[in-house]
Amino acid sequence: MSSSRLLDRLVEALQAMPGIGPVSATRIAYNLLDRRREDALRISDALKEAAEHVALCPDCRNYCDAEGERCSICSDFRRRDSGLLCVVESPMDVESFEQSGAFHGTYFVLHGHLSPIDGVGPEELGLDALGRRLDEGGVREMILALGQSAEGEATAQYLTAMAKRRGIPASGIATGIPMGGDIQSVDGLTLTTSLENRRRIG
Amino acid sequence: MSSSRLLDRLVEALQAMPGIGPVSATRIAYNLLDRRREDALRISDALKEAAEHVALCPDCRNYCDAEGERCSICSDFRRRDSGLLCVVESPMDVESFEQSGAFHGTYFVLHGHLSPIDGVGPEELGLDALGRRLDEGGVREMILALGQSAEGEATAQYLTAMAKRRGIPASGIATGIPMGGDIQSVDGLTLTTSLENRRRIG
Numbered sequence: 069m070s071s072s073r074l075l076d077r078l079v080e081a082l083q084a085m086p087g088i089g090p091v092s093a094t095r096i097a098y099n100l101l102d103r104r105r106e107d108a109l110r111i112s113d114a115l116k117e118a119a120e121h122v123a124l125c126p127d128c129r130n131y132c133d134a135e136g137e138r139c140s141i142c143s144d145f146r147r148r149d150s151g152l153l154c155v156v157e158s159p160m161d162v163e164s165f166e167q168s169g170a171f172h173g174t175y176f177v178l179h180g181h182l183s184p185i186d187g188v189g190p191e192e193l194g195l196d197a198l199g200r201r202l203d204e205g206g207v208r209e210m211i212l213a214l215g216q217s218a219e220g221e222a223t224a225q226y227l228t229a230m231a232k233r234r235g236i237p238a239s240g241i242a243t244g245i246p247m248g249g250d251i252q253s254v255d256g257l258t259l260t261t262s263l264e265n266r267r268r269i270g
Numbered sequence: 271m272s273s274s275r276l277l278d279r280l281v282e283a284l285q286a287m288p289g290i291g292p293v294s295a296t297r298i299a300y301n302l303l304d305r306r307r308e309d310a311l312r313i314s315d316a317l318k319e320a321a322e323h324v325a326l327c328p329d330c331r332n333y334c335d336a337e338g339e340r341c342s343i344c345s346d347f348r349r350r351d352s353g354l355l356c357v358v359e360s361p362m363d364v365e366s367f368e369q370s371g372a373f374h375g376t377y378f379v380l381h382g383h384l385s386p387i388d389g390v391g392p393e394e395l396g397l398d399a400l401g402r403r404l405d406e407g408g409v410r411e412m413i414l415a416l417g418q419s420a421e422g423e424a425t426a427q428y429l430t431a432m433a434k435r436r437g438i439p440a441s442g443i444a445t446g447i448p449m450g451g452d453i454q455s456v457d458g459l460t461l462t463t464s465l466e467n468r469r470r471i472g
Contacts, residue, residue: 070365071341072333074320081316084309086301087294098362099288100317101324101333102381107286108321114283115314118276118299119307131274131303139273160300163272179304 129177129194130159149173151208157181157215161251168256170263181223202234211266212240228270238270331379331396332361351375353410359383359417363453370458372465383425404436413468414442430472440472
């Protein structure tokens with residue numbers, strides 16, 4: 069309890085951010101109120117705009133700026149090899165690949181992996197959209213860059229079968245990803261190597 | 271660069287928070303956009319409300335909910351001993367004292383300390399308001415709880431002289447505060463002891 073109800077509310081709200089506990093939230097709130105209110109308003113505006121407008125790209129299900137619009141990666145089709153389709157579990161995985169600079173194909177973002185126990189099936193992962201994309205005929209290879217968990221493996225098997233039915237070869241990035249690790253925490257060089265050493269699995 | 275301009279803007283804006291670098295900002299942004307948009311809007315709203323409305327209490331210069339309103343501590347005069355006035359450098363110091371539960375007097379917040387080299391003089395610290403408060407006659411002791419820096423010491427001397435001119439005894443909390451340390455990082459028990467062991471300095 070501080071001397072201001074609005075300040076207490078801010079400290080409480082900030083704790084909804086991952087990794088921000090009561091001490092960090094208090095420090096952030098006081099710091100922003102003390103001569104940095106322009107920054108506070110800028111953060112407020114950016115949060116509102118993103119929460120209200122960021123949608124999923126109809127082509128790749130990665131984040132885009134507005135409902136029905138394509139994302140900036142799918143819009144950049146002239147500099148992209150649309151024959152290579154890299155399937156990842158989360159939008160942050162795409163950012164990791166983009167930062168490594170090793171991949172110039174296109175992506176498909178699942179936003180998770182198959183997990184029947186949590187009610188996550190093919191529909192929740194947008195696999196109907198992925199199926200349509202494969203049916204369109206331009207994809208010559210599907211690269212799977214999924215987490216090395218049991219659910220990730222099961223998802224990879226499902227996707228490989230989808231590709232196989234359409235005669236499209238599937239590969240999985242292999243080298244350098246530690247067992248049980250996240251794609252997000254791997255450095256760019258390791259990601260580059262794992263792309264170069266991909267091996268056909270379907 | 272992600273797939274969404276709004277997302278990039280959010281990641282950039284979040285880095286204005288103390289202790290939040292590019293990696294944390296990215297993680298927070300993606301986490302909030304992924305099924306936690308209500309939290310994002312709640313944080314946005316709390317930031318905007320606080321940045322636009324939180325003002326300084328006319329009595330103690332601590333944060334309050336609106337311009338011209340008294341803060342919740344000064345409004346609570348029935349449960350407060352207004353004869354004891356504790357002067358601190360920052361609003362977070364007040365919160366530390368309140369959490370320790372050791373003090374039931376009132377506060378005055380300087381929002382800094384005297385630092386001529388940075389252009390911070392008596393006016394910037396609201397010492398005219400403090401003078402008026404001392405002139406009103408209800409204060410029987412001024413307790414100084416300032417940082418143990420050279421500037422904190424200089425400020426303490428200045429405030430002690432202000433109190434002395436009005437015949438009001440000044441004391442400084444003494445025990446347990448490590449040299450060069452912040453009041454905010456001291457535990458409640460140490461703060462309690464330092465209040466009990468205060469000694470008269472003016």
